[in-house]
Amino acid sequence: MPDFCYNWRMSSIRTRIPLIASALAAAAIAAFLIWAFSLESTAGLYEWHPPWRRNFLLIGGAGLLPALLALGGLALRSRAPGGKGLAGKSLSAASLGFSAIALALAGGLFGYIVSSTAAPRDPIPALSLIDPAAGIEGREGVVRLSLSSDPHWGREESDAEARSAILRGVASASPRRDAFIILGDNVETGTDAGPWREEAADLSLLGDVPLRSLLGNHDGVIGGQAHFLRYFFPNGVDTDSGSPFYYSMKAGPARIIVLDLLWGAESFSRAQAAWLERTLSSLPAGAQAIVLSHCFFYASGYVDEHGYGYYDHPGTIAKVAPILERHKVALVVSGHNHDMELLRHGGVTYAVVGAMGGLLDDHITYRSPASLWLAQGVHGRLDLDISEAGIVMAFKDRDGKTLREELVAKAR
Ligand SMILES: [Fe+2]
Structure with missing residues (x-):
């Protein structure tokens, strides 16, 4: 492959890396939110508890921000001579940084909830439970x-x-x-x-x-x-x-x-x-x-x-x-x-x-x-x-x- 062709290809891949990373970050945050809202009580928490609603919106924002920065960086670099504008490069670098943060956030939150709600090592106390299929027995008609x-x-x-x-x-x-x-x-x-x-x-x-x-x-x-x-x-x-x-x-x-x-x-x-x-x-x-x-x-x-x-x-x-x-x-x-x-x-x-x-x-x-x-x-x-x-x-x-x-x- 001629040199100029190889260099063009490498530079094209480097330019797209922030976009790919931001897509992964957005997907990870979206997957976390879909999973969290599939759980009991989360929809109500969002509806009835403004501080938690803000937290969920911030998490969603953390998923979108890298993509916005990556697209901004791409646009600026495409306008700069040789695709090497400083502003575009800075946005692309920021996008990569925020993508890493968003991936860590999604993984960390998921890991924390899963590990906190995992089965404990010690056996749990057994309870004397009513079996819903059998119902509740009374005595003498009451x-x-x-x-x-x-x-x-x-x-x-x-x-x-x-x-x-x-x-x-x-x-x-x-x-x-x-x-x-x-x-x-x-x-x-x-x-x-x-x-x-x-x-x-x-x-x-x-x-x-x-x-x-x-x-x-x-x-x-x-x-x-x-x-x-x-x-x-x-x-x-x-x-x-x-x-x-x-x-x-x-x-x-x-x-x-x-x-x-x-x-x-x-x-x-x-x-x-x-x-x-x-x-x-x-x-x-x-x-x-x-x-x-x-x-x-x-x-x-x-x-x-x-x-x-x-x-x-x-x-x-x-x-x-x-x-x-x-x-x-x-x-x-x-x-x-x-x-x-x-x-x-x-x-x-x-x-x-x-x-x-x-x-x-x-x-x-x-x-x-x-x-x-x-x-x-x-x-x-x-x-x-x-x-x-x-x-x-x-x-x-x-x-x-x-x-x-x-x-x-x-x-x-
Ligand atoms: Fe209560």
Whole structure:
């Protein structure tokens, strides 16, 4: 090959290297973001948490910047005599530097999340779990459930004593409770392994009362679903929906329907909506439907430091509540807000019971028109006694003292 031809070719390759590197960097960042947003809770985190939204936008910007610099460098060099302009060369060099940073960022974030949520070396404590396929057995025509939400293991401000008192209270209740269900926000940050292990150890306080837990918005952040599945679906997923995040299970004369609602309706996929319609339509006449979710529907609440209202949720009310009303769901129990509340709207009774130890909401500024009763500053649980006659609800404080009782009559 003649010299001039070889030199032209080498110079052409050198000119294109920043462009190739920036394309790789953009692809790596795009792959990371697609993966992160395929995980539970990330879409809601983006929607509801402005600092995290800014972080995601910065990560996306880090993927685009090298390509912009490379294209700018190429344009300037093509105009400079002999393709050797200093400005063009500087932009190309900067593009290479930022490409390296973007590749390291994508790889580092992916590696951190994967390693933080990987299976631990030590065996994890085994839990006495309800099998959703088998459902919950009652005795003498009554199924006795206890529920609470938002214990937030791993947060310093959480009340560990209240959490333990609630678990001991469920274990020692008479008549015996048939199941205990945690409605999410088991931990403060799902990625961290330690709090999940701490929770599993503390759950031994339940004795032989079988347990089930829902994923909450904090549990899912980011990649925390791996820990959740490890503890609460150790033998794989055997549910009627095929998902570990939404499914139904029998509970005597009622059907418990678990929904995947984390921050709001972002996680209410088309597949989940179709499954919910199918499940509610196929309930036998007279079967009471009790829906459980992490995020609430109707609730009193407050405005957070970013200006977002945590009350009467516009997403779940618009997208999910009409389905529940149409199918005459009797009762919906949720967490997310850290208090206890009883509400009624459109023929459906709603309960919020985010009082299992997380820092309590003491700054409520909005009272829902649907609210019938609200307890602030109190940790506790909700007991449901389900029979053919209906559902007897009892809100209890951490020591088991009844705060409010309500009978939900048969709705269908
Ligand atoms: Fe919470």
